[in-house]
Amino acid sequence: MKTVPTMVGSGQSSMLAARWYGRKDIRVVEVPVPTDPPPGWLIARVDACGLCGTDIEEYLHGPLLTPVDQPFPLTGAIAPLTLGHELVGTVTEVVGDGVKLRPGTRVAIEGNLFCGECEWCKAGRHNICPFSGQLGQRTDGGLAQFVAAPEYCCIPYADELPVEQAALAEPLSVAVRAVRRGGIGLGSRVGVVGGGTIGLLTAQVARIAGADTVLLVEPHPGRRALASSFGAAVAVTPDEAEAAAGPATGGHGLDVVLDCAGARAATPLAIRLTRRGGRTVLVAIYPGDLTFDPLDFLGSEKELVASMSHSYTSDYPDAVRLLETGRVDVRPLITDRVALPDVVKAGFEALVAEPQNHLKVVVDPRQPDA
Numbered sequence: 001m002k003t004v005p006t007m008v009g010s011g012q013s014s015m016l017a018a019r020w021y022g023r024k025d026i027r028v029v030e031v032p033v034p035t036d037p038p039p040g041w042l043i044a045r046v047d048a049c050g051l052c053g054t055d056i057e058e059y060l061h062g063p064l065l066t067p068v069d070q071p072f073p074l075t076g077a078i079a080p081l082t083l084g085h086e087l088v089g090t091v092t093e094v095v096g097d098g099v100k101l102r103p104g105t106r107v108a109i110e111g112n113l114f115c116g117e118c119e120w121c122k123a124g125r126h127n128i129c130p131f132s133g134q135l136g137q138r139t140d141g142g143l144a145q146f147v148a149a150p151e152y153c154c155i156p157y158a159d160e161l162p163v164e165q166a167a168l169a170e171p172l173s174v175a176v177r178a179v180r181r182g183g184i185g186l187g188s189r190v191g192v193v194g195g196g197t198i199g200l201l202t203a204q205v206a207r208i209a210g211a212d213t214v215l216l217v218e219p220h221p222g223r224r225a226l227a228s229s230f231g232a233a234v235a236v237t238p239d240e241a242e243a244a245a246g247p248a249t250g251g252h253g254l255d256v257v258l259d260c261a262g263a264r265a266a267t268p269l270a271i272r273l274t275r276r277g278g279r280t281v282l283v284a285i286y287p288g289d290l291t292f293d294p295l296d297f298l299g300s301e302k303e304l305v306a307s308m309s310h311s312y313t314s315d316y317p318d319a320v321r322l323l324e325t326g327r328v329d330v331r332p333l334i335t336d337r338v339a340l341p342d343v344v345k346a347g348f349e350a351l352v353a354e355p356q357n358h359l360k361v362v363v364d365p366r367q368p369d370a
Contacts, residue, residue, distance in 0.1 A: 016365070017144035018343050019080040020066050026059055026083070026348060028341050034140070034148040037096035041150050044089030044107060048167040049142035051347050051361040053196070053262060054285065055083050058137075059348050065137040074113050074131060075139035084363070085111045085134050086170040087142030088163050091154075099151045108169040109142065110153035110316040111135035112309065127177075127309045134309075143343060145365045153312050158324045164337065164362045165323055168197075168330040171360075173310035173319035174283065175201035179209050180315070181307040182256040182281045186210035191245065191254040192232070193270045194261030195223035197333055197360050198283060200230050202258055204328050207231035215248045217241045217261075217269070220356050226332055238269060245273050253278070258307075260284050268292045276300040283307050336361040 017031045034043055058064055063079065071078045093103045101107065114121050114129035121129050135141040135149060157166050175198060184190055190211045192199050195218030203214050207230075215234045216227040224235035234248040245254050253275030259267050262284035271292050274280045280302060297304075310316050322328040335358050338346040347361045 012146075015145035016340050017082040017140070018084070018340065019082050020058060020062060021080045023062055024059060026344050027080075028343060031082075031144070033146045035094060037094070037148045039097040040099065040152070041096040041148055042099045042101060042154065043092050043094040043146055043148055044109065044154070045092055046087055046089045046142050046144060046147050046365045047106070047163040048088050049084040049363045049365065050086035050167045050171070051084075051343075051351065051363065052086055052171070054137070056348065056351050057285075058083065060352065065133075067138060072133055072138040074115065074133055077139040082140035082142075082144050083136045084141035084143035085136035086167055087111070087135070087147065088157070088166040088169070089142070089147060092146070096151075101151055101154060101156070105156050106159065106163075106166075107154035108157050108166050108316075108320050109135070109147070109149045110155065110170065110173070110310070110312045111141065111149065112153060112312055113138060113150070124311075124313065127311055143340065143363060143365070145340070153316075155317055155320050157320050161324050164334055164364075165330050166320070167362055168201075168333065168360065169316065169319045169323055170310075171197050172201050172205070172322060172328060172330070173316040174198055174307075175205045176319050176322070177310045177315040178202055178258050178260070178281055178283045178307040179205045181305055182258055182279055184209045184211055184256050187212045189213045189249040189252055189255045191215045191217065191241075191257035191270070191273045193217045193238075193241075193257065193259050193266045193273070194263075194284060195220065195227050195235070196260065196262070199258075199260035200227060200333060200359075201328065201330070202260055202283070203227055203232050204230045205322075208322070208327055213249050215241070215245060215254065217273075222356075223359075229332070230329075238265070241269060241273060255279070256281065258283050262286050264288055264290075271297065271302065271304070274302050277302065279303040279305060281305055281307050330360075333360045334362055335359045338363055340365040
């Protein structure tokens with residue numbers, strides 16, 4: 001494969017990008033460097049980009065979010081499309097009209113796109129805009145050497161924070177929002193179902209928010225051990241969870257249980273683990289119907305709420321600050337570091353073949369060769 005130089009900015013006309021062409025068809029190809037962004041957008045060199053579970057779902061089962069029949073209305077994008085939405089970069093000298101961030105600024109790029117005109121956008125709930133999309137899903141994203149992004153979603157971060165850690169700001173912001181949606185505060189007894197990246201981050205954020213006890217449910221022993229180091233008082237298998245909830249909380253029960261597993265059986269378990277009058281938060285994404293006993297749910301007056309992505313005005317900046325200050329430690333979550341040309345084999349295929357052996361795969365597009 002032909003590689004391209006790593007020089008920054010408009011001096012480079014082409015770049016490598018990992019693009020979705022179809023189900024199980026992602027190709028690392030040479031494409032033009034983005035130029036002439038719309039007003040309010042900028043161009044950044046991508047310094048690091050994490051692989052998300054939604055990227056794997058798109059690889060295995062897409063098109064789920066990728067526009068294929070007609071261009072996405074907000075962006076005009078259509079497949080093939082560059083994946084990647086967990087990214088950080090450095091602003092280059094190519095910027096759109098009205099952009100205030102200067103070349104050389106390191107930024108965490110949140111990537112959510114929205115119409116700005118619907119009632120939800122006007123209420124500040126951009127994450128549930130019915131026309132919303134995201135870089136790497138509804139337009140070209142961060143699995144490339146350069147990316148175009150709206151300035152509003154670019155948050156400068158401290159030079160002391162390594163780029164691979166900064167790339168986890170996006171999943172961390174999902175955990176921040178989930179804890180807010182759960183109303184977790186001082187003294188809360190919290191359950192987290194699922195010990196993947198989001199679940200382990202949620203356990204940390206719940207403790208920072210003041211949770212008295214965090215019980216994490218995860219079948220994989222290595223991830224249970226990691227959860228304990230992240231502040232979980234108890235880490236158990238799904239089969240042990242219901243019996244463990246009472247003793248772990250001194251008989252009180254779990255006030256808030258967050259489903260971060262992305263498995264159909266996890267949500268009913270999360271609901272059962274939630275104490276009477278408590279709250280279950282749906283964080284993970286998976287297709288299919290949800291089955292539970294509505295009589296039991298009604299009789300115990302539980303709440304079931306959803307937590308969708310994050311807010312670029314609050315959750316994402318807060319996630320960046322948590323990383324900068326070291327209050328959240330993401331280093332143990334980064335299990336793989338790969339160069340962009342290797343992302344299909346060492347990233348997508350590895351995660352599909354051995355999901356339990358990998359947590360966060362971080363891609364470095366600055367390395368043109370493996």
